[in-house]
Amino acid sequence: MSRPGLKTKKLNRFKKASVFGVSVILLLFLLFFGSVYFGFWGKVQNEKDLANIQQAEATEILDYKGNIIDKLYKYNRQSISYSEIPKHLIHALVATEDARFYEHDGVDKYSLLRVFFKSILSGDKSSGGGSTITQQLVKNIYGRNVYGIFSLPVNKLKESIVARRIEKMYSKEEILELYLNTVPFSGNTYGIESVARLFFSKTTSELNLQESATLVGTLKANHSYNPRLFPERSQLRRDVVISQMLKYGYLSSKEANQAMSEPIQLSISEKNTYQRQYFIDLVKAEVERVLSDIKKEDGTAYSIEEDGLQIHTTLDLGQQKLLENSVKNQIEYLQPLFEAEYGNAPPWKNEELLLKIAKQTKTYQAWKAQNLSANQILDSLTKRRPVEVIDQGKSTVLQLSILDSLSYNLKQINAASLSIDPESGRILAYVGGADYRLSKFDIIENSKRQVGSTFKPVVYASGLKYGLRPCDYISAKEITYTNLDNWSPQNSGNAEKDPYLNYSLKYALTNSINTVSVKVLEEAGISNTINLAKSMGITSKLEEQPSLALGTAELNMKELAKVYSSFTSQGKVPQLYFITKITSKTGKIIAKFEAKPPQPSNLDPEQNRLLLAMLENVVQEGTAKRLRTTYGLTQDIAGKTGTTQKNKDGWFAAVTPKLVNITWVGHNNASIGFKSTRLGQGANTALPVFGRLYRAMAKEAQYDFITEARFSGLSPEQQEALDCVSEKRDGFFKRLFSNDKTEKRFDKKTEEEQEKKGFFQRLFGKTKD
Known part of the structure; x- marks a missing residue:
């Protein structure tokens, strides 16, 4: 038996140990609490x-008239x-x-x-x-x-x-x-x-x-x-x-x-x-960047969500709403036609493609990290649950699996449209995508796509600069270039099949004839054309390849906006901007943004006006004539349509005296295009966005200063330079003695050679064959 004294001692030791343990725990807690209280784990709000x-207070984003576009708030x-x-x-x-x-x-x-x-x-x-x-x-x-x-x-x-x-x-x-x-x-x-x-x-x-x-x-x-x-x-x-x-x-x-x-x-x-959210994101990112270097009077940082700032932008809210509505209506029109053309075997039903996309998602990677088998992952990918989706601009709930959701999103076509003031570079309307709920990716800000025939005006401008004239005639005959892996640019349509037919530059640009465009690029010189393009506002890399004439370059929409602005601004290239100032809630100016002066392109005003006139003819008689016939627009308008290979990108670049609009329609996944050129060409996909926009603007008196503005007139000499028949066919003797071979080498001429050739071209007026 244990003695009573021993039990008492053990009990006392246990009590002391318990008290000590509790005291240690309490002390540790107090120390931990103190470390949090005094900010050792980060700020504790006082x-x-x-x-x-x-x-x-919410920060207000205002258009150029002071109308509230949106609010940013915590x-x-x-x-x-x-x-x-x-x-x-x-x-x-x-x-x-x-x-x-x-x-x-x-x-x-x-x-x-x-x-x-x-x-x-x-x-x-x-x-x-x-x-x-x-x-x-x-x-x-x-x-x-x-x-x-x-x-x-x-x-x-x-x-x-x-x-x-x-x-x-x-x-x-x-x-x-x-x-x-x-x-x-x-x-x-x-x-x-x-x-x-x-x-x-x-x-x-x-x-x-x-x-x-x-x-x-x-x-x-x-x-x-x-x-x-x-x-x-x-x-x-x-x-x-x-x-x-x-x-x-x-x-x-x-x-x-x-x-x-x-x-x-x-x-x-x-x-x-x-659709407006793309612009809101753009503004927010830029303001946060600017304010990161500016402090308040008390030395603290500005909060874009709490300080009640006012962000004054260049946007025209009325024009923005019209553009949003035009994009929305066009997507609602195109989407069912796009799906119907693919019939029963569309790419968004291709299981191999869907699995490839699924493997790139974070969800798939997380499952893989958990060592789930391929069958287990597939079961999870095909398990259906209610999902809120956007259909024809309205949200609805469908029972979809992850693969179903990927398929649903994959079939959605997209669009983006940008309007600017060509003289100042002010952004007037900005739709970075068809629907922010479907895709938050801003096409205008972040994407580069092949631009198709919207690049051809740069090629023809280069031709004018280096000696060609609007009424020079060039054969439309298809040629195989032996030094370019037997590359042979093709034309759409049948008129160009006549090997003895020649088109004026004006007609060739009006109707976007590929074979002539390549020959114009050869005459002007690729490096010369690239240099001209850079002077017009293109900063993306341009490959020195003849296919450049057909628009294989991948450009950003803002670059195209600068190029086309130069055509209506006497060769002056604007610098785009969208914020004019940031003020505090008391009206104090925190930051001010001045418009940067435009930079002159390398195309002189005379040649620039001729090129603009040729683009006016695109609207009057060429690929963009539906602006006249379908939308009833009688105003001064120039422009160019564009369509890329396999109808993946549809473009329209519109030029008016006071407004330039660039519109793109396509698919976020660059591997998917429209099934047919009939539906997928830029004249059918992108042009209607501008057509509806400008028609709506023409009905509002507030936009008369834009829609009733006129291009500068043509001088008698310019009118004469543009006055010619569209096509000429080689005469009997020329057909009899001409070399009809369809293979040749592409000649990459130097700038010096072109300058010299251009001089003699202008001196003797030799017609191109």
Whole structure:
């Protein structure tokens, strides 16, 4: 038997060890708490920071007239006030998210204890996170940082500290107002007003009980309880919210039963500004770049989402809306025709292609990293679930697998359109894609595509510069170039099959004849043409290949906008810009952006005016004549259509005295094009975007200064240089003695040779054969 004294000693040692252990744990906790409190794990917002929550103001993006294009905000003060929130919505929120909201000081100790014992000790994940509405508000506004294994405790402590500070500075009503205006809801929306309008087409004040309960129910899991994607699951969650309201005395049994008996009736509101988001992103990125080097008077950095700035842009909101509508209508017209042409074997149904695309996704890579087998991954890729998709500009829900979603997105054609003032370089309208919801990739800012025949005016301009004239005739005969792997450029149509037919340069450009374009490039010289192109605003690399004449160069839309602006601005190349100034909420100018002076191209004004006249003829008689016949446009307009190989890219470049518009239509996946040239040519895909735009502008008096402007007149000498028949056929003796061989070597002439040849061309006026 043990002696009593020994037991007492052991007990005392145990007590001392326990006290010591608890003391150590407490000390470590205090040290840990202190390290968080004093900012060793990053900033903990103080009273000054928290005061800015209520003072935060949205930054406004304005068009050149001062109209609001959009707002950038972290917390939108203009959204809704507490007085506009129905009582049943407040009750639903408190009953579900934080039943003791009116009793605690920002941290609910009872909930924390429950979470500790149930979640940590018992492993019960259904016990919740223990965060109060105030703590959730902190997380919504300031987010969370990553600290490895310490992420959860550090972030929780930060939120607890800041939540207590908020409770001291704001009333419970103000906290609820802040929370409901910042909390993320389903449908990728922030704030109660936005989500009420999205799902029910109502303001918050108009919500009924079951609608409020539905929206509050989505807070537990935004995606899983999205009422559009998962209506049955969302309704069950709504009923849980209503039951909580009954439990805490906010509803009677009769009211609760009545509300739960009603099905969820959504009324989805379609936002119509998705095309504008490309420009918003462009502006935001540029402003953030500029403000990174500018400090406020107190030495702190500007916040684009909180400081109530005003960003003045060059955009014309009225013209922007017209362009957005034109792009939208054209895509809605083309999409079903594009799909129908492919019939039963379209590329978006090709399993091999879909799997290839799927393997590039992050989801696939994550599964592969988990060592899942190929069959397991395939099962996951083919498992269907509700997905919100965009169909004909409207969102709808379909049951799709990941492969189905890839297939659905793969069939969507895209479009982009840019309008600028050719003299100043101001961007007037900007549609970076057909629909921001389908693809956030900005074609204008980030993409380079083959430009097809829209490059030919540069080639013909080079021809004029180096001695050719609009009424010089060049044979349209197809030739095989033996020093270029027997490359033989082809023409569309049958007229050029006559080996003895010659076209004037004016006619060849008007009708986009490939064989003549290559011969013009040969006459001018490739390197000379590239140098001219660079002087016109092209910065992308241009390959020294004869195929350059056919538009194989990959260019950005802004480069084309500069080139075509030079044609109507007497050879002056503008520098594009889209922001004029940034001001504070008091009107103080923070940054100002001056238009840079245009740079002259290497094409002299005389030749430039002749080239513009040839482009006017493209609209009057050539590939763009439907602007006259279909859209009834009688204004001064020049332009050029373009179509790339396999109809992958359709282009139209429009030139007017006060407006240049570049439009592209195609597919994000460069391997997919239109099935036929009949449908996929630029005259059919891209030209109508400008046609509708300009026709709509012509009906509004505010745009008379654009649509009624005229090109400068032609001098008698210029008119004479353009006055000729379109084609000539070789005479009998020339046909009899001409060398009819169809093979030759492509001659890459030097600039010096071309300058010399150009002199004799102008002196003797020799006609090209």
